[in-house]
Amino acid sequence: MPAANTTTMNDKKYITLCFNDEGPMLQAIRKLLESKEIILDVQTPFPVHGLDKLLSIKRSRIPVGGFFLGILGAVSAFGFMTWVFTVSYPLIIGGKPFFAAPSFIPITFEVTVLFAGVSMGAAMLIRSKLKPDIDFEPVDERITDNMFVVLVDKNGGNTDIEKLSEVLAGIKIMEIR
Numbered sequence: 001m002p003a004a005n006t007t008t009m010n011d012k013k014y015i016t017l018c019f020n021d022e023g024p025m026l027q028a029i030r031k032l033l034e035s036k037e038i039i040l041d042v043q044t045p046f047p048v049h050g051l052d053k054l055l056s057i058k059r060s061r062i063p064v065g066g067f068f069l070g071i072l073g074a075v076s077a078f079g080f081m082t083w084v085f086t087v088s089y090p091l092i093i094g095g096k097p098f099f100a101a102p103s104f105i106p107i108t109f110e111v112t113v114l115f116a117g118v119s120m121g122a123a124m125l126i127r128s129k130l131k132p133d134i135d136f137e138p139v140d141e142r143i144t145d146n147m148f149v150v151l152v153d154k155n156g157g158n159t160d161i162e163k164l165s166e167v168l169a170g171i172k173i174m175e176i177r
Helices: 022-034 062-088 101-127 161-167
Strands: 014-019 039-043 148-153
Touching (some): 014 161, 022 039, 062 101
Antiparallel strands (some): 014 148
């Protein structure tokens, strides 16, 4: 049973602004923010430089978690190899001492990368609420290919297509729906 206060993009009413290029889209976003419009989402076929700063999106903390779990992996791998080769199963191999730290470095590096990579991938999936049974309906099929879309909230005020057309006069917009 879903929570009572959950809302999805399908529950909201929005106006869709479609662009062919990222330049006009960024100009439109600046004008929309100046006119105090509420931007619900921006969907692009590839990452757009400067869009996160323009929309005041905070930097993700996922790399910090990856760093600390990478350190955990390094300490775990080094500690495990130290324990195995000095306490649990000490063998003299090729005249090496039991604690041969330089020989532990390649495995330590690999386990560090493994822990950091898997943890950041899992954190990204959890943070983005992505799961195998997700039901995603794109606003427009062309978003994944070549179109840039800005979704403007229609519930927030007296926003209508005519008002947006006045605000965005002079910007090359492909469609307004």
